[in-house]
Amino acid sequence: xxxxxxxxxxxxxxxxxxxxxxxxxxxxxxxxxxxxxxxxxxxxxxxxxxxxxxxxxxxxxxxxxxxxxxxxxxxxxxxxxxxxxxxxxxxxxxxxxxxxxxxxxxxxxxxxxxxxxxxxxxxxxxxxxxxxxxxxxxxxxxxxxxxxxxxxxxxxxxxxxxxxxxxxxxxxxxxxxxxxxxxxxxxxxxxxxxxxxxxxxxxxxxxxxxxxxxxxxxxxxxxxxxxxxxxxxxxxxxxxxxxxxxxxxxxxxxxxxxxxxxxxxxxxxxxxxxxxxxxxxxxxxxxxxxxxxxxxxxxxxxxxxxxxxxxxxxxxxxxxxxxxxxxxxxxxxxxxxxxxxxxxxxxxxxxxxxxxxxxxxxxxx
Numbered sequence: 536x537x538x539x540x541x542x543x544x545x546x547x548x549x550x551x552x553x554x555x556x557x558x559x560x561x562x563x564x565x566x567x568x569x570x571x572x573x574x575x576x577x578x579x580x581x582x583x584x585x586x587x588x589x590x591x592x593x594x595x596x597x598x599x600x601x602x603x604x605x606x607x608x609x610x611x612x613x614x615x616x617x618x619x620x621x622x623x624x625x626x627x628x629x630x631x632x633x634x635x636x637x638x639x640x641x642x643x644x645x646x647x648x649x650x651x652x653x654x655x656x657x658x659x660x661x662x663x664x665x666x667x668x669x670x671x672x673x674x675x676x677x678x679x680x681x682x683x684x685x686x687x688x689x690x691x692x693x694x695x696x697x698x699x700x701x702x703x704x705x706x707x708x709x710x711x712x713x714x715x716x717x718x719x720x721x722x723x724x725x726x727x728x729x730x731x732x733x734x735x736x737x738x739x740x741x742x743x744x745x746x747x748x749x750x751x752x753x754x755x756x757x758x759x760x761x762x763x764x765x766x767x768x769x770x771x772x773x774x775x776x777x778x779x780x781x782x783x784x785x786x787x788x789x790x791x792x793x794x795x796x797x798x799x800x801x802x803x804x805x806x807x808x809x810x811x812x813x814x815x816x817x818x819x820x821x822x823x824x825x826x827x828x829x830x831x832x833x834x835x836x837x838x839x840x841x842x843x844x845x846x847x848x849x850x851x852x853x854x855x856x857x858x859x860x861x862x863x864x865x866x867x868x869x870x871x872x873x874x875x876x877x878x879x880x881x882x883x884x885x886x887x888x889x890x891x892x893x894x895x896x897x898x899x900x
Contacts, residue, residue: 591647591895594888597792599642602657605665611688612673616665617658621649626722627695628894629686630657633704634809635775636881637664637799639792640703643887644894651895656693660705661685662808664799675807678815678822679733680829683712690720701894703727703882705812715837716829723897724843725890727882728853729862732833738817749852752778756813765806772797783879785850842869842900844893848878848885869900
């Protein structure tokens with residue numbers, strides 16, 4: 536999930552001048568979810584021409600329950616499982632999920648973007664779903680640059696030169712890393728939670744007590760007890776379900792919705808990948824040496840210069856106060872910030888039309 540230091544530093548900040556007004560966003564979100572779309576009659580692909588603004592036709596959470604048949608492709612150190620929607624030759628959007636989630640966070644977003652003419656790719660990250668390591672000898676690490684390079688390798692394997700990257704949680708971090716290190720591969724960016732590049736040095740210092748409490752599971756994973764829970768499939772599924780209820784307090788998901796994602800948690804590398812990710816962030820374990828030079832570059836907190844829209848879900852316990860002011864300086868290109876009222880951590884699944892609209896708008900910045 537979100538970087539605790541980014542969250543902690545933002546506590547107490549006032550409203551940023553660059554932030555979109557909450558009242559305006561509430562109005563936009565309400566109109567989208569109700570199907571009130573000013574440009575509903577527009578056709579073509581967002582970003583394909585210089586005139587007009589395409590609007591997403593209304594979509595609500597739970598409108599779709601499955602993707603078409605999943606695909607597999609060898610990419611880098613992985614055999615990546617992914618879903619695909621939209622025309623094969625449309626501009627590409629890569630939708631990246633977080634923890635403890637999977638590709639179904641985008642099950643309602645993907646058809647909305649496909650209707651706008653985008654080719655939508657939704658991959659399982661390493662350790663999730665049908666994605667598998669090609670070699671038993673590959674370390675099951677999950678430092679931020681490793682996950683980012685997985686996505687770059689996927690783009691190469693699919694012949695994708697450039698894409699809009701959109702994500703939340705691990706997906707936001709991964710998209711931010713790619714935009715910072717390989718901006719030539721990024722057409723535009725939608726980053727829920729803002730600039731989530733992990734600052735390992737800052738993570739060594741204590742945060743405010745309320746922030747530390749929010750991160751309870753990170754400390755749990757640092758213990759042998761937490762490790763044993765993650766290595767037991769039933770225990771980790773129960774833990775993931777509990778996290779859903781905490782971080783999305785207004786989302787009334789049903790058991791079938793959770794169980795679709797729970798299948799991805801059964802991946803044999805899930806525990807190793809998740810445990811390494813959270814332990815690595817706080818300096819308890821080291822990463823794979825092959826990614827060291829990328830982590831050195833990320834330690835300098837490189838800026839993101841691609842067109843970007845950042846989203847803050849108002850009910851997400853990891854959303855810091857300040858309407859994005861705490862991370863605004865990291866984004867140096869065309870930029871918008873939006874706070875989404877009434878929505879928790881799993882933004883694309885809770886408010887798919889709002890998320891899809893942000894993708895289309897980012898592509899027009």
